[in-house]
Every structure is written in C-alpha cells, then in structure tokens.
Amino acid sequence: MKGKWHSSWLLLLIAVVLVLSACSSGNNSSSSADNKEEATSSGEPQDGGELKVGLSANPKTLDPILYTGVYESQIMRQVADTLVVYNKELSDFIPSLAKEWKVSEDMKVYTFTLRDDVYFQPGEYQDGRQMTAEDVKYSLERSAKESAMNRLRGVEKVEVTGEFEVEVHIGTPNAALLAMLTDSGNIIVPKEEVEGWGDQFGSHLVGTGPFQIKDWQKDSEVKLTRHDKYWGEKPHLDGVSFKIISDPNMMTNALRSGDLDVGTDIKGQNRELIKTDQNLELLSKPALSLTYLDLNNKKGPTADPKVREAIYKATNVEEIVKGVNQWGGAEPSFMGLPKQSWGYSKDLEKLKPTFDPEAAKKLLAEAGYPDGFKTELYLSEARVPYGTIFQNQMKENLNVDVELKVVEWGTYSDTVAKGNAPMSIGGWTWYPDPYFFLYQLFHTDQIGALGNGKGYSNPEVDSLLERAVSETVDQNERAKLYQQALEIILKDVPRIELDNLEASAGINKKVQGYDVSSDFSIIIVSPNGTNVWMKQ
Template sequence: MTSTRKCWEGLAAAVAVAVIALTGLSGAEAASPAERLPDNQQNLTFVPNFGVPSLDSAMVPLEMGTNQIMSNVLQALVTLDKKSIPQPQLATSWKWTTPTSLQFKLREGVTFSDGQPFTSADVVGSFDRFIAKKATLSAALSIITSYTADDPTTFTINTSAPTGTLLGVLSLVKIGQGTHSTDDVWWGKPIGTGPFVITSYVANDHVKLTRNDTYWGEKAKLKTLTFSLITDTNAKITALANGQAHVLGDVIYDQFPTVKAMENVTLTPADALTYYFLWFNNAKSPLTDPKVRRAMWMALDLPTIVQSLYGETASPMDSFCPSSAFGCVTAADMPSYDPKGAKALLAEAGYPNGLTADILLNTSNAGMDTLVSAFVSQWKAVGITVKPRAQDPTTWLADFSAHNWDMVVNPNATITGDADYTLNRLYNCAANRLGYCNPKLDALFTKAQQSSDPSERTALYQQAVNIMAQDAPGIPMFQTKSNVAALKSVQDLSIPPTEFIDWSTVYLTK
C-alpha cells in the first residue's frame, strides 16, 4: 500500500468528517452495561432513510438504500474508514507496481456463505459485471483498461493513466461469485462473503438478513436484521415508539421534539457526506438554456427554505458536493435568491410569461413532498408552473434512468470523501446523467483525477465548480446531518459518514 495510500493519508487532514457512536449505546454507559438479550431474541429492525429499488449492486451501485443493505452481505477489495482512507477488506494489501498497474493480494481462507471458496476469479467476474452493466459507476471505472487474475490470491488492475482516486471507487465494487457474472436473477439476491445473508426481499416492504454463521471474520451479534421500508414519516415515529423498530435511519426536523421526548430513545445528529440536489434535464427544452436554469435557481430562497424545514440539521450548499469532502470548494458567483432578476432572465431567454415543467420525487425520501411544495410556490411567484410527480422507488428509478423528467430532486452522497466521486462521476460528458456536457470540465476532471498533489487537485476543482456555477446544470441544495434515533437497548451502533452501517457489531440488551 504505497503511493495511493500516501495520497489518501495526505488528503485525510482536509476531510472533516465524523463518525458517531450513539451516546447511551456505548461510551459513558459502558461502565454499567445492560444485560444482553439471549441469542434467539437478537432480532433488530431498522427503518432506513432511503428506498431500495434493487439488491443488485452492479445495476444500482450508487443507490444509498441498496448500499446500506448490501455492504453487510457483499464485500469489496477495500473499505473506507471514518476518514475515507482505504482499508483492507477482501484484499489484505495492494501496491502500484508501475504508475498504471495496481496489484492486490487477496485474503486467504475466505468463503462465500454457501461454502464456496473466494478467489481472484470471483473478483474478475464481478468486475466484468460492474463494467458490462455500464451503470452509474461506469464513469468512475472508465480509467480501468484491463484486469487479470494472476493466481488465486493475486488480482491486478491496469489503468490508462496514473490515478489518485481509484481505491475509493473500488470500495463500491462489491464482489459476488464470478460464475454468476451474467446472471441477473442471482444478483437480485446474491450470496456474499459478508457477516449476513439475505433471507427475504419484498420490494417496497422489507429486506431480511440472517447472521452468516460461516463468516470468515468475527461473527455478527444479531441473529436477524430486518430493513423495514416505511415511507410515511408518522408511521416511522410510531414504529419506534411502540418498539416495532429499534433504529430510524433519519428523523426529520419537525419530529425532533417528539423523538427527544421519548425516554427510551437516543437521537444524535452528526456530520455526514449526504446532500440533496435538484437536477435539470439539460437536454430538454427549455432547460437546454442556462439562462432558464439560472432563473429557476434564482427564484428559490434556499437559505430560508432549508432553515424552516431542517433547522440545524442541514445547511445550504456553496458548491456542487458537500464541504465535508475533499475538493468540494466554494464556487464563485453561485446564483442567489433574486425573484426580480429571475423574471428578467426568463424574459431575456424568451419566456416573459413563464413556463411549465414537472419535477420527479421519490416517496421513500421523508419530507421531500414538503420541500418540493415550497419550491413550487416560489416558482409560481415568478410565473413558472411546476407539477410534482411523486413515485415509489422502483418506478422512480425507471423514469429517472430513462430521463423521463424535466427536473428531479434526490439525496446523494460523496461516498468516497473525494470531489472526484461526485463531480467527475456525475457531470462529465460520458456519464450523461442529466443531458449536460462541457468538454472544458472533462479536461479539468481528468487532470484532477490523475494528480496525487492535493493542492493541485483543489485548484482544478475550484476552476471546475466556477464553470458549473455559470452553467447551472442543477442546483446543489443543502447538505445534511445524519439524524439517527435508536432505542437505548441498541448497543455498539456507530454511524459512519457514508451512513453504511456495519451491523455486525450491534446487539440488543434488556
């Protein structure tokens, strides 16, 4: 673990992220631990804050809800610690043998939950699938030119140029059994090397995991872990209050007083890498015109909306990725609230009487309807009529992927703690995520990706976000805290900045 590892360690000082250990679950109360429940009662229910459109990590590698679950079932070559520095997982070590050749030594003695041994052939097959699917991780993986299984415990990646960001991206490439690389059905309920196995999945309802008793590492303390996909905010709070749920992945701000009043519950907001964006379909008229996009941005009083809906749990963004990630620097000349200026800009673009558009939102994201309602009201004030289209996670993903929308709002996260993950992955021409393409940006992103000098990379990202502020391909709205509520019977629960919880350490007490 040589040059790239050093680069990540150099960046770590600039990445101000935090992990929380929920007080009341560990720490001060550890001096008088409560009695642990017997094994047959170690059954925990978690209500996540994101939808789960699929369990196929290769098809939806960046879906937060999918990753929250599958990070406990499938594993990657590397994982990221609380400072976003790569650490060994299925690989025990790695080194750059040349500036463009990265070699991994794989962990020996690892088996999948069905008893099959894990080898480099499984890594090759999984990479084949992730790359062949050309899903949302494809832009970040495009620097890879080839990869080989040199022997059962050695795997090598070759790249088209030096890169300082690849290891972080590889933390998202989950490894399944190589013989199933083209089997969509298998990947819909895959067998992994992680501490849990999938026992049932009902779309838009629940996912149930059971402890993997053959796990190569320390066995999970929970016997079962159920992800209950509740979308109604009041129903989530009720489930926590009556003990049907042990942990809520997110509590919206207006429910804070209710949750804080529960004597048996701990609520702790902490910094995260999650943020919310609004994207324009840049390929669809009239949103092809940056004047129209800037006008719609200028019509929104984001600081007031964010403060009224989220209080201290969120803050308006001043760049296109969250400030807690490296390289997410403040953009110059970001549009600000100016309804008169918005009207004038619309008229200049040829829409003096306003325009009509729709906006797509995912019903699994708590409070999104309230946020969009505030936007619709302020757009109406400048003559823009916007129709919300609320959809369940599966339908939303289908329309979103097909670009069947004028605008879309959704949460995202800079999971690797590096601006490259958000800026280069989402906004380069090849990604084609929102019909936006600026070759000048692509050149800046490429130079930043290939550099291992933090100062040089920061300067390049500064140029990039300044261009994006002018183009206004979308609106970076606000970054959030992770507001997790848990019963005090839940022990050893830590929430990383990625919000991908390692449930293997968690257990329940009386």
C-alpha cells in the same frame, strides 16, 4: 487471657473468610449478573441479541450485478465484502479483503494483495471454502461486463498473478477506481453459487461478510445470522433482522413501540417525535446528497448567464430549505459538491450569489426582460414543496411566471436528459469522490445524460475534471483541481444550489456503537472499527 483472646479472634476471622468464600462460590449467577450490569454501565461491549432494523423500501434482488436501490445494498453489505472500504470519515480507503494495493505509474494497473484467511459462508453449491484470487477475478469481471448500473466502468480485465494477488487493468487512467470498488455491486462472490442458482442467485446471496442469510420472507423481512468463520472482528450480535416498513409514520411507531431497534430515513415531524422520546435517540449528519434547481444553459432566457444570476439572486434559498424541512434534516448548500466530500472547500462558499431582489431586477432588465417572462419547472411529486416556494419567490421578486410541471419519473428523466426542461429540480447522491458529482453533473461529455441535462459546457472545467482523475491518485492534489473547477462553475451560475440533505436514523438507546454514515450506508460490522452491540 491475652492468648485466649487471640485464639478466639483467629477462629472468628477464619469463619468469616469461609462464609464469604462459600457465598462467592455458591452464588455464581448473582455474581455474573452483577458483572454483566457493571460491564454494561461501563460501556464494555456485550455479545448476543438480534438487531431489528427498518428499511423504507423492499429489496427485489441481492445479486450485485442486478441491484439498483440503496436499500438492497444495505443488506448486501452485511453478507458480503469488497476489496476496500471507506474509513468512518469517508475521507480515505482502508483494507478489507485486500490487505494492500499499489498503482502503476501510468495509473492503468491496480495490483491488490488479498487476505489468505477469508472463507465464504456455506451455501448450496460449496461448503464454505477459502476465497482466492480467482473469486476476485470472477466477481469483478462479471460486474464490469454485466452490471445493470455499470458499476465498474473502465475495467478491461482482471489478471490472477498469484493465489492471493490480482491485477485490475483499466483502459484509461481513473483515480476514482477505488471508490467504485467500495460499491456493493463489486462484492466478491463464489462462482459455484452464482452459476448453481442462476437467475435465483439474487435470493440466495453468499459472501464473506459478518452475517449470512437465514431467512427471507419476501416483502416483509430478511433475517441474517452471524457468520462464525468471518475473517474480521467477531460480531457482537447474534443476528440482524431487516424489516420492510415503507410508511415513514409506521417506521417511527415501530421504533417507539420497540418493534424496531433502528429506524432509517427519518424525516419531517417524525424527527421531533424521536427527539422527545426518552428511550430513543435521533442521529443525523450532513449526507453526500444535494438538491438543486437546474437552469437550461442552452435554450430560452436562462441561456443568458445574466438571467441565471438574476434568478439566483432573487431566490431566497434559506426560506426554501426551512420551508421544506420544518423539523430539520437539511441545510442550504453552496456548490455542486456536498460538504462531506473530501474535495469541498469552505473558501468557495463566498462565491455563491447572495439574495438581493433589487440587484436581481436590474440584472434581468439589463438582459432584456424588464417585465419578466414565463417558464416551466419540471419536478417530481416529492419536490413540489421546493417548487411552490420558488414559484412564489420568482413572481414576487422578478415577475417571472413559473408553471410547475409535476411528472412521473420516466417523463422527468427523459425531458431533463434531452435538454427540454427550461428548469428542473433534481437530486444527486453518490460517493465522497468529487468525480461522481462534478464530472457527472458538469462535464460536456455528460450533456444528454440526466446529470447534465441543463447543457452546461466549459472547456476549462472539462480539462480540470479530466486532469483530476488522470494525473494523480493523491487526494490533496486532486482536491485542488476540483476546487479550481468549482470556482469557475460557481461564476458561470449553471444552476441554483438548494440544500445538502442529512442522513438520519432513530435508534433505541440500548443500541451501542451505531452511527449514521454520510453515504447512507448501514454499517453494523466493518473493518473501519464498527461493531454494533446491544445492552441486554
């Protein structure tokens, strides 16, 4: 009996094993689906799918020497690469097409060692050949000589010193060169495609990036497909579709209906709509973008530093920022450098004039204007909310009558640049390197340009700003010099700091690995470790 029982049990066990084995081998689709669901829930990236991204403006050209708008660069970044890129924190540079680089002692020669495994996307005039140093020389010299926006100023020549090595020569030392090289205007492109297409190259961009142009329906949509010979980490997505939706409300509606996976430049009440939608997520972080109110430092009452300080003390900046940004998207700024810049110092925030209307009245009286005065504030239509609140505050707190001069962009830029605006409200967005904010907005050499239309000039500040780009490439040492300059600038009160805007996007929760960048860049696949994917 005992032996028979063991035999029966053994036969039963074998039968169960065979049944389980048959189920496993005969139901692969079910097992695969279970594994896929398990991978999704555990956060393991999945391949496949097309990411649909909304752009708020229509790209006119993707030619790196002709593009002028950030919305054009959003597409260009997916199709082509630069020598170096910023890390995710925008605090330092990391390799891209260049594996490594070194700077000469006189800071006039930058030597780049290039990757030898990079291939262009196939185009009309080349079949996807290898990228070499000759392509880098061609692309960078083309930018230095022909860029409509002067995106590589200071570069005199590029020398090929090996099949995969180049030297970039600049006329005067400029530690901000690497920041310039991250610009989409300095992507590397094949000469054959540029010359073959001629004026039409901007509609047929070819590069070395993770995606290539598949179809471009003007004024509507740009479709990209994965570049299978991309040198970096293989993109998880099959493609990306950029849809042009200029109306912000329509952008949000498209996101909520599922016609978009990512909606960009989300502002105002649309931020709240996205927050309350269980399928969506609002991403928002301080950007490299400032709004400020310039005070004429050369002419009129505001030429007196005491008047400028009085106006600042009579300005309730928090009230302005909250009034303009009722649903968030900005915070008060403290100085002429955004918080996301590596040169920013929280220690300097205490130097910003505090809101004190009574002290402001005394200062204005001491300056010879006990009964206030009349002035004009130049601004664009979009910034009228800022101007209206400021206008009311000036009348109430100082009896200063401010006339709002709402003008179109051409008139605004011309009036301000020539120093003919008593006051003006402007905005500035650029790289994390303080050079692109402080030199452009406060150096004497920039008087007559839009950035320093206020006419601010201080020889000590000029010297510090020049030293910060000519003495060293070390960021810590450069930051110290910029902070010394900022301390002087804040004490001179050349303008009123209003807000530090946020970069924002609404995304469908099935989108994974996507984040907003403080420089407003849309990053889908990058050497910085980003590789967006979608839950299927």
